[in-house]
Amino acid sequence: MASMLLRRARPLVPRAAFSTARPERITRLSQEIDKKWQAVWHAKQAAKTLAPSTSEKPKFYCLSQFPYPSGQLHIGHVRVYTISDCMARLRTMQGYDVLHPMGWDAFGLPAENAAIERGVSPADWTHANIAEAKRQMNNLGIQFDWSQEVTTCNPDYYKWTQWIFLEFLKKGLAYRKEAMVNWDPVDQTVLANEQVDAQGRSWRSGAIVEQRLLSQWFLGITKYGDDLLNGIDTLSEWPEAVKRMQTSWIGRSEGTQVHFNLPSLGDKQLTVFTTRVETLFGVSYIAVCPEHEFMDDLLAHVPASRRATVDAFIANVKALTKDQRNNGDTSSGVDTGLTVVHPLTNEQVPVYLAEYVLPGVGTGAVMGVPAHDDRDAVFAAHHGLPSLVVLGDDDTLVASGAFSGQPAAQAKAAITKHLQAHAHGDAHVQYRLRDWLVSRQRYWGAPVPVIHCPTCGPVGVPEKDLPVELPPLTNPEEDLRGKGGSPLARMGDWKYCNCPKCGGPAERDTDTLDTFVDSSWYYLRYGDAQNAAAPFTQANLTKWMTNGVDLYIGGIEHAILHLLYSRFVTRFLADSHGVPTTEPFHKLLAQGMVLGRTYKSPASLRFLKPHEVVVDKDGTVREAATNEVVVTAWEKMSKSKYNGVDPEEICRQYGADVARLLVLFKAPPAHELEWDEADLLGQSRWLMRIWGLLYDHVDKATSATNDADTKELDLAVHSTIHKVTQALEETQAFNVAIAELMKLSNKMGQLSHLAGTPAYTFAVQSLVTMLAPLAPHNASEMHAVLNPSVDVHDLPWPVHDPSVLANAEVQVVIQIRGKTRETLRVPADADEETLRALALAQPSVQKHLGDKPIRKIVYVPSKKQGQHTLLNFVV
Numbered sequence: 001m002a003s004m005l006l007r008r009a010r011p012l013v014p015r016a017a018f019s020t021a022r023p024e025r026i027t028r029l030s031q032e033i034d035k036k037w038q039a040v041w042h043a044k045q046a047a048k049t050l051a052p053s054t055s056e057k058p059k060f061y062c063l064s065q066f067p068y069p070s071g072q073l074h075i076g077h078v079r080v081y082t083i084s085d086c087m088a089r090l091r092t093m094q095g096y097d098v099l100h101p102m103g104w105d106a107f108g109l110p111a112e113n114a115a116i117e118r119g120v121s122p123a124d125w126t127h128a129n130i131a132e133a134k135r136q137m138n139n140l141g142i143q144f145d146w147s148q149e150v151t152t153c154n155p156d157y158y159k160w161t162q163w164i165f166l167e168f169l170k171k172g173l174a175y176r177k178e179a180m181v182n183w184d185p186v187d188q189t190v191l192a193n194e195q196v197d198a199q200g201r202s203w204r205s206g207a208i209v210e211q212r213l214l215s216q217w218f219l220g221i222t223k224y225g226d227d228l229l230n231g232i233d234t235l236s237e238w239p240e241a242v243k244r245m246q247t248s249w250i251g252r253s254e255g256t257q258v259h260f261n262l263p264s265l266g267d268k269q270l271t272v273f274t275t276r277v278e279t280l281f282g283v284s285y286i287a288v289c290p291e292h293e294f295m296d297d298l299l300a301h302v303p304a305s306r307r308a309t310v311d312a313f314i315a316n317v318k319a320l321t322k323d324q325r326n327n328g329d330t331s332s333g334v335d336t337g338l339t340v341v342h343p344l345t346n347e348q349v350p351v352y353l354a355e356y357v358l359p360g361v362g363t364g365a366v367m368g369v370p371a372h373d374d375r376d377a378v379f380a381a382h383h384g385l386p387s388l389v390v391l392g393d394d395d396t397l398v399a400s401g402a403f404s405g406q407p408a409a410q411a412k413a414a415i416t417k418h419l420q421a422h423a424h425g426d427a428h429v430q431y432r433l434r435d436w437l438v439s440r441q442r443y444w445g446a447p448v449p450v451i452h453c454p455t456c457g458p459v460g461v462p463e464k465d466l467p468v469e470l471p472p473l474t475n476p477e478e479d480l481r482g483k484g485g486s487p488l489a490r491m492g493d494w495k496y497c498n499c500p501k502c503g504g505p506a507e508r509d510t511d512t513l514d515t516f517v518d519s520s521w522y523y524l525r526y527g528d529a530q531n532a533a534a535p536f537t538q539a540n541l542t543k544w545m546t547n548g549v550d551l552y553i554g555g556i557e558h559a560i561l562h563l564l565y566s567r568f569v570t571r572f573l574a575d576s577h578g579v580p581t582t583e584p585f586h587k588l589l590a591q592g593m594v595l596g597r598t599y600k601s602p603a604s605l606r607f608l609k610p611h612e613v614v615v616d617k618d619g620t621v622r623e624a625a626t627n628e629v630v631v632t633a634w635e636k637m638s639k640s641k642y643n644g645v646d647p648e649e650i651c652r653q654y655g656a657d658v659a660r661l662l663v664l665f666k667a668p669p670a671h672e673l674e675w676d677e678a679d680l681l682g683q684s685r686w687l688m689r690i691w692g693l694l695y696d697h698v699d700k701a702t703s704a705t706n707d708a709d710t711k712e713l714d715l716a717v718h719s720t721i722h723k724v725t726q727a728l729e730e731t732q733a734f735n736v737a738i739a740e741l742m743k744l745s746n747k748m749g750q751l752s753h754l755a756g757t758p759a760y761t762f763a764v765q766s767l768v769t770m771l772a773p774l775a776p777h778n779a780s781e782m783h784a785v786l787n788p789s790v791d792v793h794d795l796p797w798p799v800h801d802p803s804v805l806a807n808a809e810v811q812v813v814i815q816i817r818g819k820t821r822e823t824l825r826v827p828a829d830a831d832e833e834t835l836r837a838l839a840l841a842q843p844s845v846q847k848h849l850g851d852k853p854i855r856k857i858v859y860v861p862s863k864k865q866g867q868h869t870l871l872n873f874v875v
Contacts, residue, residue, distance in 0.1 A: 023784050026691050029655040029684055034141060037780045040791065041143055048145075059099070060091040061544045063523055063585075065554030065562075066103040066150075069129040070110065073136045074637055075594045075675055076555070078647050079663040083591065083732065084553050085142045086664070089773035090728055093797040099544055100143065101526040103150035104130050107158075108515040112444040112480055119477040122444040126153055136648060140656045141776050148529040152518035157525065158446035159467035160535035161518055164569065165219075165438075166449055166460045167576060173220040176458065179437055180291050180359045183212040200324065211291060211318050211359070216439040217448055217511060221568045225250060225431045227582070228567055237587035239670065242559045249560050251432020256416045258367065258425040260286060260340035260349065264301040268294065270340050270351070273362045273430050276372070277419075278411040281400040282390035284380060285368040286340055287333065287354035290314040292364045298351070303337040310334055310353065317355050330356050330375050331382035343424035344401065344415075354379065360434055436565065438514040441486040443470065443479070445512025453499035453506040462500050468508065486510040520565040523549055523584055524573070538578055545580055551732075552585035553669075559590060589732055592672040593636050594663070596643030599623075600631040607641045634674050645675055657775035658683045664734035664774060686742060687778055690767065693748050693755075694782055697764050700756035710759045713751050715808045717763045720744040721800040724770050734774065741770060766798045810862045814839045815872040816848045823868075832859045839871055849875060 026033070064084035067077060088100035104126075111122040118125065130151065137144065150157050168174035182191040186205035196202060196209050221228075229250045232243050255275035262268045270286060290313070292298070302310050313334040320328065332355035339348040356375065357366055370380035370387035380387055392398045395408045403411045419425030439448070447468045449461040461468055471494035473479045480487050488510035489495065499506040527540045548570075554562075563585070570584040599608040601623055614624050621630050637644045650659045661683040667673040720740050727736040744767055754760045765786060772779035772792045783792035808828040812835055813820055822844045826835065836857065839845050852875040860870040 022788050023781055025695065026688075026781065029658060029687060029778070031139075031651060031655055033781050034139065034651065034656050034777045037777045037791075038138060038141060040780070041141075041793075042138070045143065045146065048147075055097050055543075057095060057097040059543060059546075059550070060088075060096040061099045061549045062088045062091065062551050063099075063101070063526070063549045063553070065552070065558060066105050066519070066522060067133065068108065068110065069104045069106055069126055069133050071129040071132050073133055073647055075596075075645050075647060075663065076637065078140060078659055079594055079669075079673065080553055080555070080591055081137060081140065081142045082660045082663055083589065083669055083734070084551075085776075086728070086734065086773040087551055087553075087732065088143065089776060089793060090797065093769075093772065093793065093795065095796065097543075099148070099527055100145055101148040101150075101529070102137070102142075102144035102146070103522060103526070103529075104133075104152065105515065105519050105522075106130065106151050106153035107445045107512075107518055109442065109444075111153075112442055115444070115473075115476045116480050119475075121473055121476050122480075123153065127151075139648065139651055140660065143776075148526045150522055150525050150529050152446075152515070152522070153444070155467045155469050156532065158518070160525065161446045161513065161521070162449040162461070162466050162468060163463060163535060164521060164573075165513065165517065166463070168219055168572065169450070169460050171572075171576065173223060173572070174217065175220065176215055176217050178213050178293075179216045179218070180211045181214050181216065183210045183214075185210055200320070208319060213291070216437050217509075217513075219436040219438055219517075219568075221436045221565070222431055222433055224568055224571055225252065225433055226429075227571055228433075228564065231567065231571075231583055234583060235588070238585075239588065239590055242556070242563070242588060242590055245559050246564060249433060249564060253430045253432075255428060255430060256412075256419065256425055257363070257428040258343060258419060259423070260343060262294075262338075262340055264338055265294065265297050268297070270294065270365055271363045272365045272367045273428060274367060276369070276412075277415050277425075278397060278400075278403075278408045279369045279372050279390055280344060280367070280415055281397075281403075282369040282371050282388040283342060283349060283367045284370060284386045284388055285383075286349055286351050287357050287366050287368055287379065288336075288351060289357040289359050289364045290317045290353050291359035298336060298338060301338060306335065306337045310336055313353055317353075320355070325355060325358055328355050330378045332356070333379060333383065335383065343419060343422070350385075352379075352383065361432075362430060433564075436514075436516075436568075438517055439511040440514055441510075442512060443473075443487040445515060446518065447488065448509040448511045448513060450509040451497060451499055451506045452509060453502060453504060455504055456499055456501045456506075458509075459499055459501050459506075465500070486512070488512070516561060516565050519562055520569040521573070523552075523566070524570075524579065541579055545584075548581045548584050548586040551587050551589060553589045553591060556590040556592065563588075589669055591669045592667070594673045594675055595634040596637040596641070596645060596675050598633050598635045598641045598643045600633070601626075602628045602631055605631065609642050634672075637675070645677075650680065654680055654684050655777065657687065657778045661687075661738065661775055665738045666735070668735055669732055686745070687775060689749070690745055690771070690778075690782070693745060693752070694764060694768070694785055696752055697755040697760055698785060705754065705757050705759070709751050709754055710757070711809075713747065713754060713759050713763055714804055716744055716747045717766050718800040718804040719808075721766060721770065721798045722805065725797070725800070728773070737770075738774060741767065741774075768792060769795055769798050811868040812839070813868050813870050814842070814845055815870065816845065817875060818872060821845055821848050828862075832861075835859070835869070835871055839873075845873075849873065 062084050064080050084100060088098050092098045106126045111126045114125050115122040152158060165174055182196050184191050184202040184205055184207055186202070186207040191202055191209060200209055201207060202209055229247065229252050232246055235243055253275050255273055256277040257271055257273050258277065258280065259269035259271050262270050272286065333352045336351045336353060338351045340351060342349050357364065368376040368380060370377040370385065371389045372391055377387065388399065390398060390400050391408060397403050397406050397408065397411045403415060406414060416425065416427050447470060449466060449468045451459045451461060453459055471491045495508050495510060497506055497508055498504065524536050524545065527544045528536045531537065566584050570579055571582045573579040574582045599613050599621055600606060601608055608623060608630060612624050613630060614622050616622065621632060622628060623630050635641055635643060647659055658680055662679050663673065665683065666679060723740045724737045727733040727740065748763055768779050768782045768786065769792055776793065779792050809825045810828045812824045812826055814822040814824065822842050824838060826838060854873055854875055856874040858872040858874065862869045
């Protein structure tokens with residue numbers, strides 16, 4: 001049976017590829033096994049080429065999100081890359097063409113900050129970290145296709161990031177406009193949101209960050225708003241929670257834009273967006289954010305008597321953080337003394353500046369309808385504004401002129417039509433989603449490939465001149481410090497150039513692109529990573545991107561922006577450059593965080609270092625200095641919390657496979673994992689038990705067989721193959737797969753008297769083969785004991801025999817009044833009615849029942865392999 005099943009897949013590698021000598025006996029797990037097999041796999045990988053696009057094998061594109069290279073891998077990295085490695089190894093054994101690449105999200109703020117602090121080049125710091133992370137990945141036995149490696153900070157990659165930006169520019173989807181940004185008044189530089197703490201201070205200077213209006217580059221993602229929203233319904237293999245987050249972030253609202261004339265500003269109109277235009281007659285004020293695009297013009301017309309109050313209010317609001325604005329005082333506002341004209345009544349409506357109106361949300365202005373909105377009611381009550389009821393209890397309009405008496409839904413359409421006819425509004429779809437601000441005023445990023453010419457305006461850099469490379473740094477610490485604007489703006493030799501259109505003097509754009517741009521297309525580069533002539537080819541896209549990446553694995557923290565931007569860029573390139581799918585990731589596995597146990601001082605709640613705690617014999621943890629019981633919690637691993645784990649130390653003690661098994665077995669991939677060092681010993685012992693089963697088998701000559709035991713073992717093996725394959729393929733339930741393998745190894749221990757028989761050979765071979773994706777080093781070493789000429793990873797994945805499962809039997813225990821009177825072996829699929837008839841036909845049952853009436857029959861079916869079914873007659 002084993003040989004029949006193993007012949008179904010691809011042929012084995014030549015026997016000459018491996019040593020024919022069996023390895024020495026394993027008495028303890030160590031890194032020596034790891035190093036041996038990693039060298040073998042590295043040699044095979046170096047000789048491998050991607051299969052041609054004409055291959056008849058099905059493809060499997062397995063991708064884990066590429067990391068930022070900070071140097072030291074943590075257990076969260078071990079978890080995500082072990083998951084992808086397991087799936088890549090499984091699919092390879094199942095006969096797929098597998099693409100399992102890796103790269104580095106290498107631009108960005110941390111490298112620039114590290115360069116400033118250390119006085120080194122961001123490039124040198126980044127590439128040193130990449131080398132270290134790559135070494136650690138290899139030590140874990142993660143088999144990435146390093147021939148397809150990408151590094152976003154290398155010119156051969158960001159050349160094509162710049163090319164994609166220029167494609168957006170050609171289509172009118174990249175544009176420059178003024179926008180509110182974070183400004184550090186001490187360092188005189190623009191900060192990304194991640195550089196600002198929750199209190200609104202610059203993490204670098206400690207200064208309160210200001211909001212400034214500066215010219216920035218945007219990508220028009222809102223043009224794809226409906227497509228991105230509708231596409232969510234097609235993502236059947238995505239977690240529902242992630243789809244809900246995407247839907248909420250896009251935030252589609254259907255409503256009406258209403259234009260209020262501004263008499264003081266000539267022909268300008270102040271526009272608001274509302275989903276409840278039927279309440280338009282109830283407007284008693286207009287509220288505007290202090291950052292509104294008309295603010296300079298409005299301030300020029302504010303009455304002198306109010307100007308000081310208005311200026312003070314604006315200054316106070318701009319000093320608030322975003323969190324403070326979001327959760328601030330709904331009533332906070334100031335009357336500007338200006339008015340707008342109501343488009344339906346022609347009455348004057350006062351204009352207020354309000355803290356609760358946020359820049360970048362809607363139009364930056366809202367209409368206040370106190371009678372029908374709780375927030376507006378609070379504001380109006382504070383400022384003594386009227387509350388006009390325009391909707392009756394039956395949701396019919398009242399006090400609304402010609403529209404009175406109409407149901408709200410009917411009035412909504414009628415008022416919108418009226419506004420449209422008089423150039424005072426129109427139906428409008430609005431998104432919570434904003435166009436993507438991609439400008440960054442820092443050095444370590446892909447330069448925006450645009451040249452600003454006083455004659456021609458902004459001109460895209462010709463493709464032949466790409467990449468626009470970053471200029472070298474003379475003094476990193478000095479060159480990168482904020483002195484106003486981007487560091488690139490101070491590099492004159494690089495900045496000044498000639499216009500590619502007219503040849504006149506011009507300047508390069510000195511912004512760099514948001515690192516999310518780099519990561520929004522990297523999955524398209526894999527498979528063509530060495531192609532210097534194009535970012536990707538049609539053959540590559542057809543082979544690997546038809547139906548998208550088959551399995552995409554990464555952290556839940558990237559559930560919104562990274563995935564949304566990737567979906568946007570994929571749709572754009574599908575429209576313009578032949579990408580064969582509009583959705584980049586077919587199946588998404590968002591793995592949970594790894595948590596470590598933290599200890600805090602009960603007095604100060606300060607995180608305690610390992611040497612600051614002591615553990616009693618009963619396991620109670622106390623603060624060493626005070627002998628008080630500490631505050632214990634599970635929290636995300638962090639150096640600052642002293643709850644991190646060094647994966648390399650685990651590998652040194654137990655070998656890489658124990659670490660791999662623990663992160664796979666402790667919790668389902670989507671769940672948080674509570675790391676406990678004690679669990680390492682359990683996984684180590686299990687592997688050593690399998691080694692014991694293996695040695696018992698190879699040491700024993702063929703012994704006498706027992707048909708019943710052989711049948712039981714055969715059933716256990718085929719059932720395990722079925723369940724493990726199903727768990728890995730369908731739900732990536734690695735914990736379930738490992739549990740099933742543990743049950744099989746236990747069954748083999750119970751039936752160890754069969755060691756040396758063909759049935760036991762099949763069981764050992766199947767167990768080791770199924771262990772291969774999960775614990776690859778030990779599985780290879782184990783298989784070398786069975787057959788030293790073939791690596792287990794070059795074997796086909798075992799396939800269960802349905803007829804074995806169909807012909808399975810279970811034991812039925814028949815009781816009368818709780819006492820066992822008979823046992824039967826029956827087909828596993830026999831139903832309750834059949835079992836009753838069989839039981840009642842047994843002479844022993846008839847004898848004990850006699851002529852007593854049966855009051856009740858208790859039926860307890862077998863729920864798992866090896867468990868008996870119970871039938872109890874109550875008389």
